[in-house]
Amino acid sequence: xxxxxxxxxxxxxxxxxxxxxxxxxxxxxxxxxxxxxxxxxxxxxxxxxxxxxxxxxxxxxxxxxxxxxxxxxxxxxxxxxxxxxxxxxxxxxxxxxxxxxxxxxxxxxxxxxxxxxxxxxxxx
Numbered sequence: 206x207x208x209x210x211x212x213x214x215x216x217x218x219x220x221x222x223x224x225x226x227x228x229x230x231x232x233x234x235x236x237x238x239x240x241x242x243x244x245x246x247x248x249x250x251x252x253x254x255x256x257x258x259x260x261x262x263x264x265x266x267x268x269x270x271x272x273x274x275x276x277x278x279x280x281x282x283x284x285x286x287x288x289x290x291x292x293x294x295x296x297x298x299x300x301x302x303x304x305x306x307x308x309x310x311x312x313x314x315x316x317x318x319x320x321x322x323x324x325x326x327x328x329x
Contacts, residue, residue, distance in 0.1 A: 207231045207318040209298045214323030217288055221327070225283040227298030227320060235301050236281040237316055238272060240294035240325070247297070249311030251283055261310045266292075288327045295322040 213225040225238065237252040251272035252261045260272050271284040281298065299316035308315040 207233060207300045207302065209300055209318060209320035211296065211298045211320040211323040214296060214325050216326040216328065219289055219327055219329050221288050222284070222286045223288065223325060224285070225296055225298075225323060225325075227281045227283075229279045229281070229298075229300055231279075232302055233279075233300040234304055235310060235315065236272075236274060237299040237310060238270075238281075238283045239297045239299055239313065240292075241297070241322075242294040245294075247313055249313065250296075252310035252315075253281060254310075263311060285325070288325075290327050290329045292325060293327050294325060296325050297322045 208230040209227055211227045217223055233255050235254050238250050239247050240250055241247040250266050251270055253272045253274055269287045274281045298320040300318045301316045306315050
């Protein structure tokens with residue numbers, strides 16, 4: 206069982222930056238960040254393999270968001286720059302311990318464990 210606790214959400218003006226943190230308890234093989242806006246599907250915005258450090262991003266955030274991890278602290282971060290109003294959503298940290306999955310890293314079903322979410326609001 207992995208428990209995840211997110212922090213760092215808040216309100217910011219367009220063009221601003223925020224950094225989200227997610228502290229994980231126990232071993233993880235892959236970590237991800239997802240977001241869900243009202244009335245929309247939950248979408249993956251970043252993922253990282255804790256061993257190799259390999260990362261993935263969708264086109265919508267590539268170049269603006271950066272995922273990183275501190276394995277000593279068992280914590281993953283999401284640095285979000287050049288924020289836009291469309292980035293407004295509830296952001297979730299996700300984790301999984303399985304080394305193999307039929308789902309790619311930005312797919313929700315790749316992850317078995319989820320945090321409670323942290324709100325990010327970007328105003329124009």
